[in-house]
Amino acid sequence: MxxxxxxxxxxxxxxxxxxxxxxxxAPTLLPLDQTLGKIGAAMPPLARAQPIRDTARTDGWACRALDLAGASAYSPLPLMAMPVWIEAGGAMPEGCDCVLDADLIDCSGPMPQALDEAAPGQGVRRAGEDMAAGRPLIIAGDRLSAADLLTVRSAGIGEIAVRxxxxxxxxxxxxxxxxxxxxxxxxxxxxxxxxxxxxxxxxxxxxxxxxxxxxxxxxxxxxxxxxxxxxxxxxxxxxxxxxxxxxxxxxxxxxxxxxxxxxxxxxxxxxxxxxxxxxxxxxxxxxxxxxxxxGRSAPRQTVLALERKISSTVGLAEIVLLKQEQDRWRPLATGDFSLEAIRLADAWLAIPGGSEGWAAGTPVGAFVFDDPR
The missing domain is CATH 3.40.980.10 (MoaB/Mog-like domain)
Incomplete structure (x- = not known):
């Protein structure tokens, strides 16, 4: 040109x-603590489902649900063996399929007694429940969030590819x-x-x-x-x-x-x-x-109706700053911005050069700001 x-x-x-x-x-591998807010690049999919085995959702007693059938506070059920205490996030012991709250096992007598029954899976996060094998660890082209880093950390991976x-x-x-x-x-x-x-x-x-x-x-x-x-x-x-x-x-x-x-x-x-x-x-x-x-994915637009009319000069693409008011966009500034408007705006749009603007009530798509500004 x-x-x-x-x-x-x-x-x-x-x-x-x-x-x-x-x-x-080209992508660069970075430690997780340096990747928040960066744009992720493609990575190999998850090799194994997460978690890799059943884990406890809460602190309590790891039990077999069948052994607790019929137990209640009015009719405590003696247990043949002492149940295993487990902390939240711990791997479930072999043969155990539920977690009973701490106060539902009475250990004061010669034999432990269950004060309630439980269904299989109660208090347990099943193997593979968080993410299935083959799922992407991150979405290439998306901004990395704290939730993305949580997922990667839970899989035991310490680096992420970013651009x-x-x-x-x-x-x-x-x-x-x-x-x-x-x-x-x-x-x-x-x-x-x-x-x-x-x-x-x-x-x-x-x-x-x-x-x-x-x-x-x-x-x-x-x-x-x-x-x-x-x-x-x-x-x-x-x-x-x-x-x-x-x-x-x-x-x-x-x-x-x-x-x-x-x-x-x-x-x-x-x-x-x-x-x-x-x-x-x-x-x-x-x-x-x-x-x-x-390599960022195309930014998404939020479509809301305009609270009031926007006028524009034909031949110029005019940038408009917007504030969301319930289910409408309220124009804060068009073509000339104060620092206050820049600070308060939730989103922006560009009026095409061939347009004179839009009437009040017109649905328009705007790009929501990624803070900080």
Whole structure:
């Protein structure tokens, strides 16, 4: 694609150019305590059903249900042998098929007595009850949750395969530089499963930015700031000088001055320095790129009716922040976000460039945020 400077480039076209040829990165094996929130990669299925044998659900006396038939508090049943005490999670002794509560065996006399009967399987987790053999340990492409790690630990496995793209983040310093926008984008990238190098801060001239791009190490490069038409904005010029610019001025609101590029095969996204514009650019451009690199499954949408009308400018893809109010989406901000709206939003959607918006009551699909934001 030839570089497009000045005229607006449609979001769909820009995204297609950005993702062209981008493939998921190779999986990496990590210890479980480093994988929460990462995007899982394919792993061998479970070799043996879990648990591998019957275990106790609760603390109590391991017994054979047949030996307790007829026992009650009014008619204690003497037992020929002392039952086995077992802790929750312990393997059931051979020949035992139920667990009786601690106070239902009377051990005060010369012979233990049962004060209640039990059905086979009472208080017992049967072998294979948790997961059958051949089931996937994790769902490749899904974000790893605490429940996923519980399942893997219970199978005695200490590592998980994940895809962690390496992201370089370059903060193009403003005259009165404050890196809060860069830190915000870095936090979002990490929460999406990427590994972010330390934030690099460079001067605002084109030569410094071009030098920072270096040899394009990493799987994705994100630049923050210097994308506008200000006298000190030189990020786009630096990309053009390196022959890396693909498109500048995306038909996106907020975030219209964002740019995309490619250097030595590495995709580049340049975001405006204002936090709301950078946030919109992250949702529309960076998140899809990280999702492609991690092999993440297609994000699911939640469909609810709009509480009120949303208006949009034809020709621009406008990002809308939403708050869920019972069974409806309440628009918080369209095309211009306060920090409060960013903090309170539950979900977001993009109004296509060819739409003027939607009327109140229209069912719309929105992407729920993966916190933290």
């Amino acid at each position: 030839q570089p497009s400077v000045g005229a607006l480039t449609g979001l769909e076209a820009a995204l297609a150019a950005l993702l062209d040829g981008v493939e998921p990165v 962690m793209p390496q992201v370089r983040l370059i903060d193009v310093a403003a005259p009165t530089s404050d890196t809060f926008t860069a830190h915000f984008i870095a936090d979002l990238a990490r929460a999406s499963g990427a590994t972010v190098f330390d934030i690099e801060t460079v001067a605002r001239d084109a030569r410094s930015v071009a030098q920072a791009l270096g040899n394009a190490a990493g799987d994705l490069i994100i630049l923050i700031g210097g994308t506008g038409a200000g006298r000190a904005d030189a990020t786009v010029d630096a990309l053009a000088a390196r022959g890396a610019l693909v498109a500048h001025n995306i038909a996106l609101q907020p975030g219209r001055t964002a740019a995309i590029g490619r250097l030595v095969g590495v995709p580049i996204i340049a975001l405006p320095g204002a936090p709301d514009q950078a946030f919109a650019g992250f949702l529309a451009l960076v998140q899809p790129a990280i999702d492609r690199l991690t």
